[in-house]
Amino acid sequence: MTQPLFSHRKHWAARFGTAPFLPMSRAEMTALGWDACDVILVTGDAYLDHPSFGMALIGRMLEAQGYRVGIISQPDWHSADAFRALGQPTLYFGVTAGNMDSMVNRYTADRKVRSDDAYTAHAEPNKRPDRAVTVYAQRCREAYPGTPVIIGSIEASLRRIAHYDYWSDTVRRSVLPDSKADLLIFGNAERALLDVTHRLAKGEKIGDIRDLRGTGFMVPRDWKPDETWIEALSTELDTPGAIDTHVDPYAMSPSSPPPPRRRRKVPHPCASCRRPSASPRARNCARAP
Numbered sequence: 001m002t003q004p005l006f007s008h009r010k011h012w013a014a015r016f017g018t019a020p021f022l023p024m025s026r027a028e029m030t031a032l033g034w035d036a037c038d039v040i041l042v043t044g045d046a047y048l049d050h051p052s053f054g055m056a057l058i059g060r061m062l063e064a065q066g067y068r069v070g071i072i073s074q075p076d077w078h079s080a081d082a083f084r085a086l087g088q089p090t091l092y093f094g095v096t097a098g099n100m101d102s103m104v105n106r107y108t109a110d111r112k113v114r115s116d117d118a119y120t121a122h123a124e125p126n127k128r129p130d131r132a133v134t135v136y137a138q139r140c141r142e143a144y145p146g147t148p149v150i151i152g153s154i155e156a157s158l159r160r161i162a163h164y165d166y167w168s169d170t171v172r173r174s175v176l177p178d179s180k181a182d183l184l185i186f187g188n189a190e191r192a193l194l195d196v197t198h199r200l201a202k203g204e205k206i207g208d209i210r211d212l213r214g215t216g217f218m219v220p221r222d223w224k225p226d227e228t229w230i231e232a233l234s235t236e237l238d239t240p241g242a243i244d245t246h247v248d249p250y251a252m253s254p255s256s257p258p259p260p261r262r263r264r265k266v267p268h269p270c271a272s273c274r275r276p277s278a279s280p281r282a283r284n285c286a287r288a289p
């Protein structure tokens with residue numbers, strides 16, 4: 001289970017200290033005296049060493065815990081070459097589309113290509129692929145098969161289960177099977193990522209890390225972390241409560257507001273799962289449709 005952020009013992013590479021910038025080339029790694037990176041973050045944004053950029057925030061946090069972190073920023077995704085620029089990471093690749101979903105970043109709501117990119121040097125457009133998390137994760141896998149791939153950021157987070165995709169006007173499945181990532185960390189990733197990193201550094205296999213809050217991964221049917229967990233269908237989680245009909249702001253005369261809608265009682269469709277009415281959320285595993 002998740003530990004307090006600063007309760008972990010620092011990784012041995014803490015002896016290298018703080019890098020002026022997280023390295024983006026072999027030459028910069030050599031200058032720091034590193035033979036390898038422990039974690040390589042691949043991002044669709046330009047690398048700015050500022051906490052408003054996800055890769056810098058996550059990278060510096062891992063560095064503060066003793067890890068050697070390299071950055072591959074806006075790589076050429078047409079082959080795996082750019083993903084080998086820093087060599088093989090000793091622990092894993094961390095993949096992020098950047099601060100925004102790559103489709104939101106590249107297209108306007110009219111589905112026209114944007115002329116600028118707020119997260120690229122000189123606001124230059126077209127520096128990242130569509131569906132960047134999937135593309136980058138696949139290229140990392142191709143570059144070093146067997147190296148764990150962890151995905152995160154807003155793109156992975158909002159696409160972690162089946163979702164409506166405006167750009168293709170379809171319901172797309174989770175990004176997990178398409179990216180073939182080992183683990184997805186959704187939302188603010190600091191705590192879960194630290195736990196995963198320290199556990200991998202101690203030799204645990206990524207496929208055995210199945211008890212962290214805020215993570216998603218592919219499992220065989222009917223799988224649960226252990227018998228104390230409750231399986232909840234994702235279609236049933238967070239069903240809306242009472243929804244008040246909006247008052248018409250253009251109404252010419254004041255009228256009494258309509259009565260609130262009653263919450264619809266949804267019968268639990270899974271016969272095998274005896275789910276108590278108020279299930280403890282901390283021990284829910286949600287099955288995506």
Ligand code: B12
Pocket residue numbers: 041051052053054055057058093094095096098099100101102104105114116117118119150151152153154158185187188189190193
């Ligand atoms: C500041 C900001 C801007 C600034 C950017 C200036 C700059 N260059 O920094 C400006 C004003 C320019 C801007 C513009 C736009 N923005 Co803006 N912006 C933001 C805002 C408020 C903060 C972004 C930020 O700094 N985040 C800080 C980082 C650290 O957070 P993070 O990326 O979420 O990182 C966390 C996790 O994702 C995760 N994580 C991150 N990396 C990794 C890596 C791994 C391996 C893992 C496991 C986890 C992980 O952990 C991190 C720490 O908890 C966000 C809202 C928000 N609160 O996030 C909107 C937001 C990103 N913007 C948004 C939008 C839509 C836009 C515009 C398209 C608006 C428009 N219609 O014009 C434009 C972009 C236009 C363009 N041409 O590119 C949306 C994106 C929606 C989406 N689904 O992608 C957001 C989310 C706001 C929203 N809720 O709608 N924006």
